[in-house]
Amino acid sequence: MDYAKPFAKVGKATFTVTLKDTEYSKTFEVSVKAADKTALNNAIAAAEKLTEDKYESGWDALDEMQNIKNHYMRLLKYNEHEQGVKQYSQASIHHSLGDTYIQEENYSDAIREYEKSMEYVMPVIKKQEGGIQQLNYISFLNRTMLKLGLAHEKRKTDNSAFIVYEELILLLKRFAPTYRTLFDNMRTLHLALVARLYTLEKIDTTGIRYAHLTETCKNFHNMFNPYSNFLVAADFYRKLGDILFYKNQAYDNFFQKHRYSTEIFYNKSLSLILKANCSSFHCTDGRCVYFCNKALNIKNRLSASRNVNKQKITPKPDKCTTKGKLIKKQSEIYFS
Numbered sequence: 001m002d003y004a005k006p007f008a009k010v011g012k013a014t015f016t017v018t019l020k021d022t023e024y025s026k027t028f029e030v031s032v033k034a035a036d037k038t039a040l041n042n043a044i045a046a047a048e049k050l051t052e053d054k055y056e057s058g059w060d061a062l063d064e065m066q067n068i069k070n071h072y073m074r075l076l077k078y079n080e081h082e083q084g085v086k087q088y089s090q091a092s093i094h095h096s097l098g099d100t101y102i103q104e105e106n107y108s109d110a111i112r113e114y115e116k117s118m119e120y121v122m123p124v125i126k127k128q129e130g131g132i133q134q135l136n137y138i139s140f141l142n143r144t145m146l147k148l149g150l151a152h153e154k155r156k157t158d159n160s161a162f163i164v165y166e167e168l169i170l171l172l173k174r175f176a177p178t179y180r181t182l183f184d185n186m187r188t189l190h191l192a193l194v195a196r197l198y199t200l201e202k203i204d205t206t207g208i209r210y211a212h213l214t215e216t217c218k219n220f221h222n223m224f225n226p227y228s229n230f231l232v233a234a235d236f237y238r239k240l241g242d243i244l245f246y247k248n249q250a251y252d253n254f255f256q257k258h259r260y261s262t263e264i265f266y267n268k269s270l271s272l273i274l275k276a277n278c279s280s281f282h283c284t285d286g287r288c289v290y291f292c293n294k295a296l297n298i299k300n301r302l303s304a305s306r307n308v309n310k311q312k313i314t315p316k317p318d319k320c321t322t323k324g325k326l327i328k329k330q331s332e333i334y335f336s
Helices: 038-049 058-080 087-103 107-126 131-154 158-175 180-185 191-203 210-223 230-247 262-273 286-296 303-311 321-334
Strands: 011-018 025-032 251-253 258-260
Touching (some): 058 087, 087 107, 131 191, 158 191, 191 210, 191 230, 210 230, 210 251, 230 262, 258 262
Antiparallel strands (some): 251 258
């Protein structure tokens, strides 16, 4: 009997071991316990109940992805022989192919497709030949370059990702004065500024510095009007607060007596949500402080919370109810 096989024998078994090229041998007994086959039997029973229409193979998903890629490739080949095909259509197909490769974690091919997509729209945008579609071209390029940078980060080529984000910021700064409506109403055009900080943290020897944060805030104010769409500004400052929160560091400029910290950015973000100034955000109601902490998911980070704990003020239900409800309602949407 082959005792190396599983479940070969249950009970007592006798073994005799003899050393090679010697007369020495020894016999001993071992007890082999029965294996618990409950989980195995349950899996077999469940598999036997499956019908063909309910059976799914792991290869089916791969086949579906390959079919999608083949479809896009046929479209590209077909458009090469068609006259009047717009560059945006070709760029969209390459963009979709890049998304497919991202899902497969094939980042090299995804990068190649995103770069091909940019080759179609970049000349049109730089020459401002998009006409009424120029806004659409800018939005499309922003999405493509953000995904291109993300693919580089996934592939651990952070230097290339930084260059992509830097180039995108330069393009957006160029078009911000002309297309103010687009910049004041889209919530994704500021993401390149934040993504650049993340890559700086990874590629710079010392990580993010005070000068980097100053430059980022300056670029944001040059590109966007914080009081035109306060949600864009609130999201921007909230993301800066997240960066410093996970970095667990504050930055001071002793000459200018200026400071960047998690608490400052979070307070600024909340004050914009409330359409109020940071200086007027001093709450003496315990429930309002609770909602603030819940919105930020950080305990005792706001100055209002420290003031309430220090002064031991008893919450008053009649006061600050409107502000507390507003913070709770907005935070569930924008701080999730």
